Amino acid sequence: MFDWLIVGAGFAGSVLAERLATQRGDKVLVIDRREHIAGNAYDHLDEAGVLIHRYGPHIFHTNSEAVFNHLSKFTAWRPYEHRVLAEVISPTTGQLVQVPIPINLDTINTLYGLSLTEAEVEGWMEARAEKVDQIRTSEDVVVGKVGRELYEMFFRGYTRKQWALDPSELDKSVTARVPTRTNTDDRYFTDKFQAMPRDGYTAMFARMLDQPGITVRTGMDFAEARKRFSFRRVIWTGPVDEYFGFRYGKLPYRSLKFRHETLDREWALPTGTVNHPAEETPFTRVSEYKWITGQKHPKTSVTYEFPSAEGDPYYPIPRPENAALYKKYEALADAEQDTWFVGRLATYRYYNMDQVVGQALSTFERIQKVVPPASANDDQRLARVGTAD
Incomplete structure (x- = not known):
């Protein structure tokens, strides 16, 4: 019993x-x-x-x-602050670049070939933001902050892949989880405690x-x-x-499929995770674990994530x-x-x-x-x- x-x-x-x-x-x-x-x-x-x-x-x-x-009580910790880059096409050069996400000052300056300061970038974003009377959807959140070009560059394709829905069809909470910054802080999270077991x-x-x-x-x-x-x-x-x-009836969920690869070299990525927002790219992101765990090893392993309608339920x-x-x-x-x-x-x-x-x-x-x-x-x-x- x-x-x-x-x-x-x-x-x-x-x-x-x-x-x-x-x-x-x-x-x-x-x-x-x-x-x-x-x-x-x-x-x-x-x-x-x-x-x-x-x-x-x-x-x-x-x-x-x-x-x-x-x-x-059950683990010691390794301090770790996660950093993510997004691979997008620069609107000024037409070339693929990897820039910090969440969007910050360096993101804007790199994409547009600018040298804005923290004081200037907020006005730059405000000039491109669209007026949204009532923020209801995930699209409203982003276009109301940074405008449509950055929304389409970073969020629309990624969200459509992740959720199989357009951001205009999703609750505002989805994209509200990702902030927009006017400084050069490139950490994905800003919580007080950031560490890995x-x-x-x-x-x-x-x-x-x-x-x-x-x-x-x-x-x-x-x-x-x-x-x-x-x-x-x-x-x-x-x-x-x-x-x-x-x-x-069944509650709807999104699932994920994973492709794990071990590579015969010490490092594969410039940081822990690289996002791929382009809708034509079938995966949403690729991550390299040695950045995250701090493990020393002559080889490295990465994981590609493919959103799916079938499989274990992950995301309500x-x-x-x-x-x-x-x-x-x-x-x-x-x-x-x-x-x-x-x-x-x-x-x-x-x-x-x-x-x-x-x-x-x-x-x-x-x-x-x-x-x-x-x-x-x-x-x-x-x-x-x-x-x-």
């Missing part, structure tokens, strides 16, 4: 498993249909011995000291789950676990529509009709007894890794308030046995 069955060994499930076992003494069974722990953050050595991320690069960053401190994500997850009271079974789905084990409560981190048998598609469909499933989830829904797929939200950790920690605090710990369950069972005798 387990106190909890946790479906999914990614961030949401693993954070909660560790908290429940170490802070409450609960017995926890963690299952995952994949053959490994760590969810989409899973990393491993490829055949050449280069540490790669099987599901594309996962760059950790957060402004939450609580989240960073919590994960620091020193020994990799999988090692961090292994330490998190290596606790008395936690049992892990990979290569096992929910249906098999229900046949083989007994448990009192469920934490579900998979797709919420799947839990309810797709009662109202932010459109009003999808939000309305999720609300139906959310009502079912709220009414489900002894079941907690946590994580990106279970709550149909486009969360970063740190946000999932924060959600899991908050969920644990709510559980603490309403669910008696295992020791209380044991006392109740003993009381019932004594009465029966």
